[in-house]
Amino acid sequence: MNILFYVASAVAIIATFLMLTRMNAVHALLYLIVSLLAVALVFYTLGAPFVAALEIIIYAGAIMVLFVFVVMMLNLGRAAEAQEREWQRPSLWVGPSVLAVVLIAEVIYVLTHADTRMFGAEVVGPHQVAQSLFGPYLIGVELASMLLLGGLVGAFHLGRRLEEKR
Amino acid sequence: MNLLWLIPAFPIAGFLFLALAGTRLSRRAVSIVGAGSVGLSALVSLWIAGQFFVSPPAGYAYTQTIWNWLDVGSLHLPIAFYLDPLSLIMTLVVTCVGFLIHVYSAGYMSEDEDISRFFAYMNLFVASMVTLLLASNLVLLLLGWEGVGLCSYLLIGFWYRDPANGYAGRKAFIVTRVGDTSMLIGLFLLYRHLGTLDIQTLMARAAHQWPVGSPLAVAAGLLLLGGAVGKSAQLPLQTWLPDAMAGPTPTSALIHAATMVTAGVYLIARMHVIYQLAPSAQFTVGVVGAATLTLAGFSALTQPDIKRALAYSTVSQIGYMFLALGVGAWSAAIFHFMTHAFFKALLFLGAGMIIESLHHEQNMFKMGGLRKELPVVFWTFLIAGCALAGVPLVTAGFYSKGLIVWQAEASSAGRWGFWLVAVFGVFLTSAYTFRIIFLTFFGEAKSHVHKRPGLAMTVPCIVLAVLSLVGGFVKTPEFLGNIHLFTDFLHHALPPVAVAHARAMSELASEGWVTLALIVGFAVAYFCYIERPEFTASLTRSALGNALHRFWKSDWGMDWLYDRLLVWPVMWFARVDAGDAVDSIYTGIARLCEWFYQGVRRTETGQIRWYAAAIAFGTLIFVAVVLFL
Amino acid sequence: MATVPMMHALLLAGILFALGLVGLLTRRNILFILMSLEVMLNAAGLAFVAAGARWGQADGQVVFIFILTMAAAEVAVGLALVLRMYHRTKTLDADRASEMKG
Numbered sequence: 001m002n003i004l005f006y007v008a009s010a011v012a013i014i015a016t017f018l019m020l021t022r023m024n025a026v027h028a029l030l031y032l033i034v035s036l037l038a039v040a041l042v043f044y045t046l047g048a049p050f051v052a053a054l055e056i057i058i059y060a061g062a063i064m065v066l067f068v069f070v071v072m073m074l075n076l077g078r079a080a081e082a083q084e085r086e087w088q089r090p091s092l093w094v095g096p097s098v099l100a101v102v103l104i105a106e107v108i109y110v111l112t113h114a115d116t117r118m119f120g121a122e123v124v125g126p127h128q129v130a131q132s133l134f135g136p137y138l139i140g141v142e143l144a145s146m147l148l149l150g151g152l153v154g155a156f157h158l159g160r161r162l163e164e165k166r
Numbered sequence: 167m168n169l170l171w172l173i174p175a176f177p178i179a180g181f182l183f184l185a186l187a188g189t190r191l192s193r194r195a196v197s198i199v200g201a202g203s204v205g206l207s208a209l210v211s212l213w214i215a216g217q218f219f220v221s222p223p224a225g226y227a228y229t230q231t232i233w234n235w236l237d238v239g240s241l242h243l244p245i246a247f248y249l250d251p252l253s254l255i256m257t258l259v260v261t262c263v264g265f266l267i268h269v270y271s272a273g274y275m276s277e278d279e280d281i282s283r284f285f286a287y288m289n290l291f292v293a294s295m296v297t298l299l300l301a302s303n304l305v306l307l308l309l310g311w312e313g314v315g316l317c318s319y320l321l322i323g324f325w326y327r328d329p330a331n332g333y334a335g336r337k338a339f340i341v342t343r344v345g346d347t348s349m350l351i352g353l354f355l356l357y358r359h360l361g362t363l364d365i366q367t368l369m370a371r372a373a374h375q376w377p378v379g380s381p382l383a384v385a386a387g388l389l390l391l392g393g394a395v396g397k398s399a400q401l402p403l404q405t406w407l408p409d410a411m412a413g414p415t416p417t418s419a420l421i422h423a424a425t426m427v428t429a430g431v432y433l434i435a436r437m438h439v440i441y442q443l444a445p446s447a448q449f450t451v452g453v454v455g456a457a458t459l460t461l462a463g464f465s466a467l468t469q470p471d472i473k474r475a476l477a478y479s480t481v482s483q484i485g486y487m488f489l490a491l492g493v494g495a496w497s498a499a500i501f502h503f504m505t506h507a508f509f510k511a512l513l514f515l516g517a518g519m520i521i522e523s524l525h526h527e528q529n530m531f532k533m534g535g536l537r538k539e540l541p542v543v544f545w546t547f548l549i550a551g552c553a554l555a556g557v558p559l560v561t562a563g564f565y566s567k568g569l570i571v572w573q574a575e576a577s578s579a580g581r582w583g584f585w586l587v588a589v590f591g592v593f594l595t596s597a598y599t600f601r602i603i604f605l606t607f608f609g610e611a612k613s614h615v616h617k618r619p620g621l622a623m624t625v626p627c628i629v630l631a632v633l634s635l636v637g638g639f640v641k642t643p644e645f646l647g648n649i650h651l652f653t654d655f656l657h658h659a660l661p662p663v664a665v666a667h668a669r670a671m672s673e674l675a676s677e678g679w680v681t682l683a684l685i686v687g688f689a690v691a692y693f694c695y696i697e698r699p700e701f702t703a704s705l706t707r708s709a710l711g712n713a714l715h716r717f718w719k720s721d722w723g724m725d726w727l728y729d730r731l732l733v734w735p736v737m738w739f740a741r742v743d744a745g746d747a748v749d750s751i752y753t754g755i756a757r758l759c760e761w762f763y764q765g766v767r768r769t770e771t772g773q774i775r776w777y778a779a780a781i782a783f784g785t786l787i788f789v790a791v792v793l794f795l
Numbered sequence: 796m797a798t799v800p801m802m803h804a805l806l807l808a809g810i811l812f813a814l815g816l817v818g819l820l821t822r823r824n825i826l827f828i829l830m831s832l833e834v835m836l837n838a839a840g841l842a843f844v845a846a847g848a849r850w851g852q853a854d855g856q857v858v859f860i861f862i863l864t865m866a867a868a869e870v871a872v873g874l875a876l877v878l879r880m881y882h883r884t885k886t887l888d889a890d891r892a893s894e895m896k897g
Binding site (some may be wrong): 002008009012013015017019020024026028029033035036039042043045046047048050051054055056058059062063067070071073074080084087088092093094096097099100103104107108111112123124128129131132133137138143144145147148150152153155158159 | 796799802803804805806807808809810811812813814815816818820821822823824826829830831832834837841844846847848851852853854855857859860861863864865866867868869870871872874875876877878879881887888892894
């Protein structure tokens with residue numbers, strides 16, 4: 001099982017890196033989906049099967065489909081790819097990469113000075129998650145529902161104005 | 167009696183209402199609210215006065231505490247109103263005369279576009295004035311004191327589109343500020359040495375702690391006198407009052423004749439214990455009064471502008487009140503305040519009607535012959551003028567002024583010189599009063615009357631005229647019925663005058679001299695302006711006459727002197743010192759802010775990735791600080 | 796189930812987060828910025844799940860569900876904004892949307 005975790009991790013990192021360096025939006029999206037699936041596998045190995053399922057259904061499913069739809073509506077062609085290439089000059093990568101490396105260094109520093117114990121091999125299933133969600137976190141669920149409602153209204157509003165303008 | 171707080175509350179409410187909603191109301195509604203609030207306040211004060219007479223409170227004093235204002239350490243300042251005969255009479259006069267003038271204003275200002283602003287200021291003024299009078303401690307008194315000063319400033323500059331009016335307002339504000347500073351130092355001194363600012367406690371402690379003639383009492387008395395001199399336009403701070411006539415005429419009547427300018431008299435009467443402990447300070451009060459009443463009398467004689475002439479007359483009459491205070495004739499001063507409020511307000515209201523009916527003409531030499539054109543104005547003005555001059559037996563001014571003149575000598579603190587000056591003042595008063603009347607109402611008409619005052623303006627004048635006639639019958643001399651209702655009532659709050667019977671001249675003799683001086687003054691005015699106007703004209707053309715005329719007309723050159731002595735050096739220094747070190751600190755701060763702003767503005771690129779990078783960088787630093795420190 | 800040190804799972808979360816950050820800062824295309832944002836959110840969720848697994852508690856997964864909700868709402872509004880922006884400026888360049896600069 002351990003080997004599964006490391007392989008999935010490697011896939012996630014590589015897929016994310018490839019996503020970042022693509023010039024074509026659809027290619028990048030595909031790599032992003034691969035990365036998300038790999039993270040879902042990581043969740044599974046960590047003993048969180050419910051969240052792993054959610055990762056696939058909602059992230060890799062719903063959200064990414066939304067992205068694909070938008071890319072389709074924008075109807076980006078080869079010109080966009082050329083434009084993208086022009087924007088991404090190599091020198092641009094230096095600053096952010098330095099920031100990221102420093103960040104990783106800090107994370108590693110923290111992790112090496114912290115708890116190094118192994119995970120317990122127990123599974124926390126949907127039952128426990130649901131009891132926690134609708135028990136102590138009930139208010140959070142209500143707030144999340146309001147957030148979703150807000151997102152719904154916002155997206156609807158923005159989209160409708162677009163229709164009218166046409 | 168417990169309705170006392172309503173007296174200032176009504177005008178305050180009127181002010182707030184007019185200030186917030188005044189522009190949305192019709193002119194009629196504004197007048198009703200403005201005059202109505204003061205009218206209600208006058209009704210309440212009449213009711214309270216009635217109660218006070220019928221069943222006086224214990225010790226003839228009633229205190230009502232509204233609210234705890236300041237409570238710091240040993241300083242305890244409530245917002246409390248103190249009612250005794252002195253403050254009762256002053257409040258009664260202020261609210262009743264104030265109400266009449268408000269009614270008059272409703273007619274006078276009915277055409278003005280800013281009528282709501284006018285009534286808002288007037289209501290605020292009445293509220294501040296009543297607060298000043300009823301205050302139980304000196305800080306609340308100072309609040310009212312500064313409040314009336316503010317309203318005076320606002321109303322002098324009411325027609326602000328003319329820069330000259332704004333200038334006059336600033337002059338009034340700054341000159342009175344000189345006196346106010348002195349008064350404030352006086353308050354510090356009193357608090358420092360007596361440990362309280364409550365007036366009654368203060369009086370008791372002063373009488374207990376300070377011996378007669380103590381230098382502290384003298385200093386306190388002189389410092390408070392400074393404040394009174396500034397507010398009441400006495401020498402040497404009288405220069406602002408004639409210029410204050412730039413305001414609307416009802417303002418001149420209410421603030422600069424009847425009420426506010428007598429605040430100084432009230433202050434000294436209120437603090438009379440201090441002056442009893444400091445005979446030299448009290449003598450100074452008398453000297454200031456005597457000097458002012460003659461100098462202002464001469465100035466009044468030479469003014470061509472009817473309002474300025476009346477303004478100098480006000481200064482002169484307040485000089486009489488100061489003279490009375492200076493000889494310890496406290497109740498005589500308050501008596502003169504009351505009658506003066508009646509007839510001087512009436513004179514200003516009459517002058518306002520004349521000016522308005524003559525297309526805003528204020529020069530008396532361009533008036534004349536108005537007796538037939540404006541009969542109501544003529545008769546009321548004549549009555550007020552007679553009261554001002556002190557025509558014997560029938561007018562209120564005779565009784566109040568006669569009392570002061572007699573006591574200037576007869577009081578134990580009185581002096582021959584004071585009496586002489588006071589009698590000479592009667593002559594001057596009579597001369598300039600009849601000069602105004604002759605120039606305005608007699609002779610041939612020089613201007614056309616284009617409109618006649620309405621009922622709203624004439625009725626208050628008639629009421630005031632009646633008061634100017636009968637207002638004096640509350641205190642008459644011994645040989646004329648010997649009524650002393652007014653003084654008896656006041657003696658519950660102010661000590662009676664100590665008459666030095668051994669050397670004093672009789673009251674009858676004094677009144678005789680006053681009458682003689684009055685007749686001489688009348689004769690001089692008649693001779694100069696009715697019988698032989700050409701003689702007067704040639705007199706003012708001769709070299710000496712012209713010089714004297716100009717000198718008196720310019721208020722004895724006071725403005726010129728202050729310009730050279732104070733204004734010019736300050737202006738010069740300000741010009742020379744425009745860019746000194748202190749200044750560069752402030753410009754430096756401004757520069758620094760601007761420089762910093764330019765720097766910060768650069769970071770506001772509008773590019774979202776910069777913001778994200780900034781957040782990431784900040785997070786890194788933050789995490790690093792948490793980790794490594 | 797796997798018995799890896801918690802450190803490794805958190806390290807994975809850190810690396811994914813850093814990669815997302817690099818993408819966020821380097822890409823000018825607003826679509827890519829949104830995708831990078833998704834990566835970062837996902838990484839944060841991973842850290843929570845790992846911590847929850849370390850203690851054998853459900854709380855980490857609950858928080859992940861909240862993050863998921865938030866991400867869904869964010870993407871819905873964000874993509875609507877992208878469409879409007881494209882409609883207005885005919886470009887996906889985030890730097891062009893800089894009218895608020897000081």
